[in-house]
Amino acid sequence: MFSSLRLPLFGLFSYALASAALAADCASDQGHGAQVFANECALCHSVTKGMTGMMGPNLAGVVGRKSGSLAGFNYSQAMRNKDIDWQAENIAQLIAQPQAFVPGTYMPYMGLASADDRQAIVCYLKEQQ
Numbered sequence: 489m490f491s492s493l494r495l496p497l498f499g500l501f502s503y504a505l506a507s508a509a510l511a512a513d514c515a516s517d518q519g520h521g522a523q524v525f526a527n528e529c530a531l532c533h534s535v536t537k538g539m540t541g542m543m544g545p546n547l548a549g550v551v552g553r554k555s556g557s558l559a560g561f562n563y564s565q566a567m568r569n570k571d572i573d574w575q576a577e578n579i580a581q582l583i584a585q586p587q588a589f590v591p592g593t594y595m596p597y598m599g600l601a602s603a604d605d606r607q608a609i610v611c612y613l614k615e616q617q
């Protein structure tokens with residue numbers, strides 16, 4: 489009798505747990521995201537507003553920005569065509585496997601294996617407005 493209810497309820501419950509975990513992780517980050525960003529991304533990306541001239545697009549304010557939309561940056565056709573907003577989950581998927589998430593992207597990055605590190609970077613980017 490409850491079988492039809494179980495799946496959606498479970499889905500909702502998992503979602504609530506995941507959201508709570510996300511908030512908690514960001515609050516307890518303690519600079520981990522900044523550290524991972526410095527090691528993995530800062531070679532090609534700046535988070536200083538308005539700074540140009542790096543290999544990758546400036547990431548100040550990237551959370552919520554449309555993909556491939558920073559004026560003046562020469563994106564790949566693949567990134568221009570992706571047509572998504574950079575919400576947390578999308579950024580996490582991009583940096584897990586850039587070529588899988590945006591086939592044909594110019595981002596020459598192999599991917600970040602640790603889910604904790606990916607999460608930490610997303611938290612860090614949320615603060616870079």
Ligand code: HEC
Nearest residue numbers: 528529532543544545555556563564567583593594595597
């Ligand atoms: C070796 C250089 C390089 C590294 C390292 C790198 N990126 Fe990139 N990134 C790029 C380039 C180039 C692009 C533009 C890709 C395109 O046009 O297809 C890009 C695009 C992006 C975008 C899309 C931005 C937009 O305006 O649409 C995000 C988000 C991003 N990178 C995040 C990261 C994060 C987070 C890291 C670290 C885990 C990282 N990148 C590491 C070079 C790099």
